[in-house]
Amino acid sequence: MRIKTVISILGQLIIIIGVSMVFPLFWAIYYSEPALPFFIPMLFTILTGLGLFYFVKPSGEVREREAFAIVGLGWLVAALFGMLPFMLSGTFNSVADAFFETMSGFTTTGATVLEDIEVVDKGIIFWRGMTHWLGGMGIMVLFLALLSQITPGRMQMFKAEVPGPKAEKLRPRVRETAKILWTTYVVLSLTQTLLLYLAGLSLYEAFVHTFGTMATGGFSSQNASIGAFSSVVQWIVIMFMFLAGINFSLYYQFLNGKRFKAFWRNEEFLFYMGILLVFSIVLLPVIASVYDEGVLRTTVFQVVSITTTTGFSTTDFDQWPDYARGILVFLMLIGGCAGSTGGSIKVGRWLLLIKCGIRELLQLIRPRAVMSLKSADGLGTQEMTSNVMKFFFIYIFITAISILIVLPSGVDLITAFTVVAATIGNIGPGLGLIGPAQNYAFFGDGYKVFLSFLMLTGRLEIFTILVLFLPTTWKRS
């Protein structure tokens, strides 16, 4: 492990976090709130970052182990510095609370320990939302620029996402591609902010809810979440949650000459559309029995919000009939497309697993036939299928063990199951004690820290975080 290389790169990350604090500082001043809870952490964070960057010289290039350390520690460091404004403002009762909320922000989970959001300073709520947006952008970088270069499996995933050029030749182009994707992320965000502003939200509210949407995060400034706003605002949020759940490389292809073919010829996108459509249709009659108006909007909103792992709500869906609640739990395990800001298991993985299951059946009755998974994207080599199956098992296994860890806190079975699914899947609210009208405040500090790590584990697709716990990773070389 080349510790110095890791520290130097983390220094740059810390600078970015510090500079970002200028935005909540602006809103705090604008709304005549105390400015020091942002000014002091900003200075401290930027200076620390600069110090690490200038005084620790990298001791070699980044290899696999360093890359894992940078990614894993990067999110941890971001949370530790990002929580400073929360600490100084006195919004939270404990360090664990502030850490939980910041991690929930950066991992785009959207689980909160705040019992009343509307009494909190606007600057704090803005920074809380902004951690989502930075985290969402971080996912884009990770997915496209960093992780894709590390393991053969992930490289193949990348190859599948950005067809055309051979994966080996992609390396020099990653920086350029990443730039285009960032630009898309920024442009989509600005568009949503503008639309929300035109729909009647203040610029501040528009920004906060764009952060929650585009990062598929879920932090709102309102206790009633998006339920506090007009139906026009709700439809805008639905649209952008949907867009944020799509593989961002499809936007790149769209702009790069493929136009709408980029979408219609992408199996994962079609499957994603299919899931949203089918479950909206299945839920519709159930929801129609609960509400008198806005049935379609309420149904589609919740299906899209949960599937994309955003976690916004327009109603307390924990009060729905158990059939509807069961469907929501199922959707919690699906997640957005690969290469989106959405979390959980992800649509692409489900698609590959289902294809593999079908092939297995056919193979059983014709054991001598040679069958291979093929798709327009060149998706589905043996190795990739195997990686996805391993991921699936480890995801379910960690979920099961985590439920056993959460249960002794005294929560009921449904709360325990959805707490784990909602944190590892980066969704936010679940059912029972952590329903959309509830929050995570009642958990003890130890559980809050555990759940924070579960969010991070889910966000970094499990392996990166698990690797950090292996002693071998930290051996000097």
Added chain:
Amino acid sequence: MRIKTVISILGQLIIIIGVSMVFPLFWAIYYSEPALPFFIPMLFTILTGLGLFYFVKPSGEVREREAFAIVGLGWLVAALFGMLPFMLSGTFNSVADAFFETMSGFTTTGATVLEDIEVVDKGIIFWRGMTHWLGGMGIMVLFLALLSQITPGRMQMFKAEVPGPKAEKLRPRVRETAKILWTTYVVLSLTQTLLLYLAGLSLYEAFVHTFGTMATGGFSSQNASIGAFSSVVQWIVIMFMFLAGINFSLYYQFLNGKRFKAFWRNEEFLFYMGILLVFSIVLLPVIASVYDEGVLRTTVFQVVSITTTTGFSTTDFDQWPDYARGILVFLMLIGGCAGSTGGSIKVGRWLLLIKCGIRELLQLIRPRAVMSLKSADGLGTQEMTSNVMKFFFIYIFITAISILIVLPSGVDLITAFTVVAATIGNIGPGLGLIGPAQNYAFFGDGYKVFLSFLMLTGRLEIFTILVLFLPTTWKRS
């Protein structure tokens, strides 16, 4: 598909079912109950079987497709003829009820639609228990003589189970091996019957509960299940549930000169022991807070009963704290060892998956290192791992979809989840509306048939049943 070959072999199976009915007939006469509900089906079943066997000439050898049809239809046919005594005795309210109960018996599930078992004729209860025992024996045959010869994947599983001779050379020895295993099954069953008799049960009760134990089934003659008997009886049942959950080929090895090394050198057995020990220890303090006496016995009984997928109970564990109930749900997904009469995912698969997960982690930080899964049994080639991962995904996927199918019946989420886990895992009772003090009677006929097929799907390890739904399977050749 050579239909005639299939029918001819099914004929032999039907004869066996018919001949077995002589035993409940005996008890019916012994207890002066109506004998016709057994005598008529016995004659009809035997004659039908003989007819099919003598008049339909096999039209060729058994290939993969025929084998699947024989296995899948075999259990269906067994259930259809096996339900005749239930129908004629008037014990059940509908055909669906009788079908459900018989399928629950043959698949060694132990889920019941009877609301009061103790008012039912003794002959019927005996036949109900006997379907367990025949089904449990069927598993032995399937596992060792039939399925093992079909697919390369299963052949490897077999190779792993019975080390020593090369798999290719096993075919001629299968009949002999199967005989030894049957004998073990019969000897163990007679031993348990004797012990239960010595512990004070009537011979009739001893037989019925031996059937439920050795087949890891769970049908009892008492509404309170094993809770109706003394603590000595309960410990005997614990011991034999434990023995029934072990891979039967280890008994073969034990007798074949390996002695206790057969057990101590078998990783799956050690892992099975470990799971039972660890979860008993974890549960102990929780159970100690609920009961004043018999804490150890109650704890161990329930852990062993659920893990082996037997489903007997000595108490209403649905009244336990949610932490304990959560652990039981977790155990429902583990199951017995491969090659035992236990169902669910099975210990050997979990072991392989966990090993694979650990290897994956190590591989990530040392991508160039060549690592392979190895065990004393030669377990763990690439193909086998891949097959187990596919199985795991399909098992979880069918479970998830089945929960969505069960929910519209109006049950709550916990009932829905455990109904599916308890039927596909061949356990029997679950939590909520199907807790150990409850039953499956309240489900509509459609759901009862669906759940019957779920039991069969679990019993035949999924693929065999799914294959039967493919049109290709039934093409003429």
